[in-house]
Amino acid sequence: MYNPTSFSHISPQSDSPALSMNYCSHCGTAVTLCIPQGDSLPRHVCPACGTIHYQNPKVVVGAIPEWGDSVLLCRRAIEPRHGFWTLPSGFMENRETTAEAAARETLEEACARVEISRLFALIDVPHISQVHLVYRARLLDLDFAPGSESLEVRLFREQDIPWDEIAFRSITMALRLYYADRSRGDYGFHVDTIPAPTGEHYTPPPDPPFV
Amino acid sequence: MYNPTSFSHISPQSDSPALSMNYCSHCGTAVTLCIPQGDSLPRHVCPACGTIHYQNPKVVVGAIPEWGDSVLLCRRAIEPRHGFWTLPSGFMENRETTAEAAARETLEEACARVEISRLFALIDVPHISQVHLVYRARLLDLDFAPGSESLEVRLFREQDIPWDEIAFRSITMALRLYYADRSRGDYGFHVDTIPAPTGEHYTPPPDPPFV
Numbered sequence: 001m002y003n004p005t006s007f008s009h010i011s012p013q014s015d016s017p018a019l020s021m022n023y024c025s026h027c028g029t030a031v032t033l034c035i036p037q038g039d040s041l042p043r044h045v046c047p048a049c050g051t052i053h054y055q056n057p058k059v060v061v062g063a064i065p066e067w068g069d070s071v072l073l074c075r076r077a078i079e080p081r082h083g084f085w086t087l088p089s090g091f092m093e094n095r096e097t098t099a100e101a102a103a104r105e106t107l108e109e110a111c112a113r114v115e116i117s118r119l120f121a122l123i124d125v126p127h128i129s130q131v132h133l134v135y136r137a138r139l140l141d142l143d144f145a146p147g148s149e150s151l152e153v154r155l156f157r158e159q160d161i162p163w164d165e166i167a168f169r170s171i172t173m174a175l176r177l178y179y180a181d182r183s184r185g186d187y188g189f190h191v192d193t194i195p196a197p198t199g200e201h202y203t204p205p206p207d208p209p210f211v
Numbered sequence: 212m213y214n215p216t217s218f219s220h221i222s223p224q225s226d227s228p229a230l231s232m233n234y235c236s237h238c239g240t241a242v243t244l245c246i247p248q249g250d251s252l253p254r255h256v257c258p259a260c261g262t263i264h265y266q267n268p269k270v271v272v273g274a275i276p277e278w279g280d281s282v283l284l285c286r287r288a289i290e291p292r293h294g295f296w297t298l299p300s301g302f303m304e305n306r307e308t309t310a311e312a313a314a315r316e317t318l319e320e321a322c323a324r325v326e327i328s329r330l331f332a333l334i335d336v337p338h339i340s341q342v343h344l345v346y347r348a349r350l351l352d353l354d355f356a357p358g359s360e361s362l363e364v365r366l367f368r369e370q371d372i373p374w375d376e377i378a379f380r381s382i383t384m385a386l387r388l389y390y391a392d393r394s395r396g397d398y399g400f401h402v403d404t405i406p407a408p409t410g411e412h413y414t415p416p417p418d419p420p421f422v
Contacts, residue, residue, distance in 0.1 A: 098335055
């Protein structure tokens with residue numbers, strides 16, 4: 001799934017807030033911001049039809065496609081982080097499981113067929129309201145090729161991973177955890193958090209629900 | 212967080228689709244349904260401002276609050292499944308981690324303070340586009356009480372769990388896995404899927420992105 005805000009937590013310039021919510025998507029009336037009865041946070045509420053427009057975190061699912069002692073990475077053909085390397089990953093779609101999402105993204109971005117194995121990591125990215133899930137996966141054949149969102153797709157051994165050209169911090173985190181586990185010969189399941197970027201060039205997005 | 216569609220996968224009568232998306236929430240223009248360039252699924256797109264309105268799965272986070280050999284359950288004061296028992300759980304909010312969501316829901320629904328420990332289960336519920344996460348948690352004291360969404364909050368030993376009065380299938384699944392692990396003395400991490408209900412009274416929601 002193409003979504004220009006995917007994994008935007010790494011690239012401060014792409015941390016642009018979503019467009020503001022001004023109108024009810026059901027009836028078209030201008031919404032108001034208020035705390036509904038029994039709730040504790042402000043929501044966009046339609047004064048005409050009463051719809052409460054909740055905004056919730058999104059799930060990003062990726063795979064670590066394994067072939068022998070190599071893993072498959074994709075070089076991004078789209079922003080953010082055009083030209084940088086990533087694991088196949090993207091926003092989960094409605095009506096699929098997390099494992100199905102991992103297999104679909106691998107097929108879309110690397111034209112590669114995988115058998116999904118274990119869930120390897122859950123990485124919270126709260127400052128952009130995302131939860132990243134990374135599955136291990138077994139590459140079924142070597143007939144991979146760049147999908148429309150990739151410039152290049154390649155197998156890498158650990159010593160060849162382009163650490164300085166990885167697109168996103170959650171991908172770096174997942175790969176570091178993966179190789180640490182592999183060196184011990186025991187793959188675990190990991191839960192970790194990516195903190196908000198810091199630095200003079202970083203402007204945090206406005207507080208929800210204004211994004 | 213109060214959300215009337217929470218955990219609606221169990222109660223077929225509450226499997227009502229979300230209100231249809233008819234207008235652009237940014238500029239108020241009537242949206243059209245089309246497959247954006249580079250995408251593979253139909254989306255609601257605004258012909259005026261160009262906004263693509265993606266719809267994605269929601270994350271529901273819960274806790275298993277432990278006190279000795281007991282766990283804390285809440286009897287629901289709201290629909291769906293009013294009067295049935297559940298683990299403290301609800302929709303994840305923007306800008307929080309999954310562990311923070313589990314602690315917040317426990318505080319809101321059971322007025323109980325917990326220390327979140329390990330992530331215990333990820334349960335896909337694809338037919339209603341939800342991902343459920345369940346953390347184990349250590350209850351810090353016995354000063355719990357029903358929150359506004361609960362009729363009653365109680366500690367249960369395994370032999371007293373009201374299995375026939377559990378509100379949702381994912382809660383039953385999480386508790387069964389929990390007691391199976393506890394009987395072995397080794398808590399794992401579990402990934403499983405709740406299939407769509409079947410039966411003459413169940414009408415599946417329409418295909419996305421029409422829900």
